[in-house]
Amino acid sequence: MRSLILGGARSGKSALAERLALQSGREVVYIATARAGDAEMAERIAHHRARRPSHWTSVEEPSALARAMAAHARDERLLLVDCLTLWLSNLLIDDDARSDAERDALLSALPQLPGEIVLVSNEVGLGVVPMGELSRRFVDEAGRLHQALAAQCERVIFVAAGLPLALKGTLA
Numbered sequence: 001m002r003s004l005i006l007g008g009a010r011s012g013k014s015a016l017a018e019r020l021a022l023q024s025g026r027e028v029v030y031i032a033t034a035r036a037g038d039a040e041m042a043e044r045i046a047h048h049r050a051r052r053p054s055h056w057t058s059v060e061e062p063s064a065l066a067r068a069m070a071a072h073a074r075d076e077r078l079l080l081v082d083c084l085t086l087w088l089s090n091l092l093i094d095d096d097a098r099s100d101a102e103r104d105a106l107l108s109a110l111p112q113l114p115g116e117i118v119l120v121s122n123e124v125g126l127g128v129v130p131m132g133e134l135s136r137r138f139v140d141e142a143g144r145l146h147q148a149l150a151a152q153c154e155r156v157i158f159v160a161a162g163l164p165l166a167l168k169g170t171l172a
Contacts (some may be wrong), residue, residue, distance in 0.1 A: 001116050003169075005147050006123040007159035014082050016157065016164055017120045021056075024079040024116055028056040031069065033087035036067075037063050048082070062090045063098075066105035073113040082108065084121035085142055092138055103145060110152050121146060123158065 003020065007013035021028045030052055036042035052058065061068035065087050069079055081087075091099035110117065124144045130136050150156045155169030164171055 001109075001155060002110060002153040003155040003157065004146070004153040005118065005120050005157045005159060006041075006162075006167075008123060008126070011159045012162035012164075013035045013120050013122075013157075013159040014158055015051075015162070017080055017082060017118045018051065020118055021078050021080045022053070024078045026116060027074075027076055028053075028078050028080060029059060030056050031065070031072070031079060031081045032061045033060075033062050033065065033081070033083055033090065035086075035090065057150060058111045062087065063094065063102065065102065066109040068118070069106075069113055070109055073115050075114045077114075078116040078118060079113070080120070082117045082120040084119055084145065085124065088142055090144060092134065092141065100140070101153055103141075106161065107152070108147050110149070119149060119153070121149075 003017075005013045005017050022028075028145065033046070034048075036045050040044070046089055049058070057072070058070060065081065069081065073079055088099070088103075090103050122140070123146070124139050130139055141155050150168065154166065156167040156172065158165045158167050
């Protein structure tokens with residue numbers, strides 16, 4: 001099963017993904033894409049780390065996501081990727097020329113991966129159009145990525161105020 005969980009900042013999407021991972025009964029590999037560029041982000045990362053069960057394997061991969069997923073996917077495992085929008089930000093800021101290739105690699109790899117996959121991402125297209133060029137590009141790229149992933153996933157869930165809404169498939 002491939003699941004895409006979308007929601008705004010602090011919506012409860014990561015907590016839902018972690019609950020689904022625990023309920024799966026599978027070995028969990030948590031692939032984190034965040035980088036601590038400042039103290040506040042370091043605190044967010046620490047909060048996420050502290051919340052994870054100690055028996056989960058953690059992998060930190062800010063850019064080569066498809067490669068990391070392929071390296072860790074197994075029939076008996078669940079890969080939890082948190083968060084695709086941070087990954088996309090990393091690509092656009094670090095190496096914009098490589099962002100299309102990395103996105104295409106993810107979309108090509110996803111259907112081939114064994115096991116269960118849970119992808120977490122921020123829905124950023126519900127607000128006003130950003131003023132800056134990079135911000136507009138980010139919103140556009142995130143929207144395109146989410147649409148492509150939603151087409152490939154059996155389950156798509158939107159989370160707001162900690163409440164999940166199944167957009168595709170079922171919650172359970």
